[in-house]
Amino acid sequence: MSSIHEQVMAALSTVIEPELHRDIVSLNMVRDLSVEGGTAKFTIVLTTPACPLKNVFQERCEAVLVGKVAGITAVDIQWDAQVPTDKKMFGRLDVPIRSIVAIASGKGGVGKSTVATNLAVALAEAGARVGLIDADILNPNLPMMTGLSAGHPRVVDNKMLPIEAYGVKVMSTGFITDPSKPLILRGPMLHSAIRQFFTDVEWGELDYMIVDLPPGTGDAPLSLAQSFPLTGVVIVTQPQDVAVSDALRSAAMFETLSVPVLGIVENMAGDFFGSGGGETLAERLKVPFLGRVPLNAEVRKGGDYGRPVVAYQPETDAGQAFLALAQQVAARVSVVMLQSADVIPLNVIG
Numbered sequence: 001m002s003s004i005h006e007q008v009m010a011a012l013s014t015v016i017e018p019e020l021h022r023d024i025v026s027l028n029m030v031r032d033l034s035v036e037g038g039t040a041k042f043t044i045v046l047t048t049p050a051c052p053l054k055n056v057f058q059e060r061c062e063a064v065l066v067g068k069v070a071g072i073t074a075v076d077i078q079w080d081a082q083v084p085t086d087k088k089m090f091g092r093l094d095v096p097i098r099s100i101v102a103i104a105s106g107k108g109g110v111g112k113s114t115v116a117t118n119l120a121v122a123l124a125e126a127g128a129r130v131g132l133i134d135a136d137i138l139n140p141n142l143p144m145m146t147g148l149s150a151g152h153p154r155v156v157d158n159k160m161l162p163i164e165a166y167g168v169k170v171m172s173t174g175f176i177t178d179p180s181k182p183l184i185l186r187g188p189m190l191h192s193a194i195r196q197f198f199t200d201v202e203w204g205e206l207d208y209m210i211v212d213l214p215p216g217t218g219d220a221p222l223s224l225a226q227s228f229p230l231t232g233v234v235i236v237t238q239p240q241d242v243a244v245s246d247a248l249r250s251a252a253m254f255e256t257l258s259v260p261v262l263g264i265v266e267n268m269a270g271d272f273f274g275s276g277g278g279e280t281l282a283e284r285l286k287v288p289f290l291g292r293v294p295l296n297a298e299v300r301k302g303g304d305y306g307r308p309v310v311a312y313q314p315e316t317d318a319g320q321a322f323l324a325l326a327q328q329v330a331a332r333v334s335v336v337m338l339q340s341a342d343v344i345p346l347n348v349i350g
């Protein structure tokens with residue numbers, strides 16, 4: 001007869017991680033099992049602190065243990081999270097960053113910077129270590145959107161320190177250039193400027209680096225997308241048709257670069273623009289639809305005043321939409337990393 005520990009682990013190995021399609025024991029997500037009285041106590045190590053599936057795991061673990069394994073009457077789960085490291089980082093980056101997610105769009109003004117900011121803040125609120133790079137070098141918006149317009153990064157040991165807002169470490173050319181003078185940078189200079197955001201900035205350890213790209217499929221976004229070992233890209237679109245066809249071109253560009261499209265976000269949904277374009281696009285590209293953010297004056301004001309709606313009005317429809325979006329994006333990052341042969345398995349990361 002096997003020990004109670006073995007029986008509990010055997011039962012837990014029938015619980016399947018719904019997105020990775022593998023059981024939670026072979027994924028090494030179950031740790032520190034102890035059985036006391038009738039209670040099986042263990043830790044589940046999630047692949048992101050912003051996991052949308054906690055309740056699902058709780059229910060499924062209870063379902064296979066309570067009354068199914070002799071002697072177990074209760075389950076006590078502790079939660080922990082370790083974001084896996086995208087192996088593409090090795091040799092490319094000299095900094096401990098586990099994943100890089102770009103925010104892109106086919107046309108300008110659809111809400112990339114707004115999505116990037118609120119996504120970064122939501123991930124940080126969930127407990128992740130998050131960086132945010134303004135890769136819109138010529139037209140930096142993130143200082144305003146994060147309330148850091150007056151910010152100047154400190155330099156320590158020849159490295160710039162990112163400036164923190166809402167728990168997110170932010171870097172933008174807006175911090176180091178004079179906004180009244182035009183910044184003229186082309187091709188290779190753009191490329192090297194953005195690389196310096198990695199090499200010359202002291203980020204510390206990060207779970208997610210969010211990169212706000214300039215719009216479109218021209219030189220600048222292309223060069224920028226090639227500057228980073230991107231884990232994946234989130235494409236922001238508006239509900240109406242024109243934006244959708246531009247977004248198709250944007251997705252095609254990332255496909256050419258072998259960057260996985262994590263999914264589509266439809267921004268500014270509502271009476272004015274309608275809704276549904278994002279889902280249509282996701283279907284055409286055969287990628288997940290990650291969520292819809294309503295057109296909402298509070299979102300715009302939040303951007304203008306540097307008060308992201310997800311931090312200031314999390315209870316509003318838009319706030320809730322961004323929180324849910326962050327969970328979906330985090331889950332997709334985990335899936336893309338763990339499904340790729342390029343990933344370090346969960347059990348060997350520290």
Ligand SMILES: Nc1ncnc2c1ncn2[C@@H]1O[C@H](COP(=O)(O)OP(=O)(O)OP(=O)(O)O)[C@@H](O)[C@H]1O
Nearest residue numbers: 108109110111112113114215294295296299300303
């Ligand atoms: N869901 C929304 N509801 C209302 N206003 C929004 C919403 N999303 C973004 N906005 C507003 O729309 C404008 C454009 O958004 P944003 O700057 O994020 O777009 P962008 O795609 O980054 O633009 P660009 O292509 O110029 O970089 C901003 O004023 C922003 O506050």
Ligand SMILES: [Mg+2]
Nearest residue numbers: 112113136141
């Ligand atoms: Mg922008």
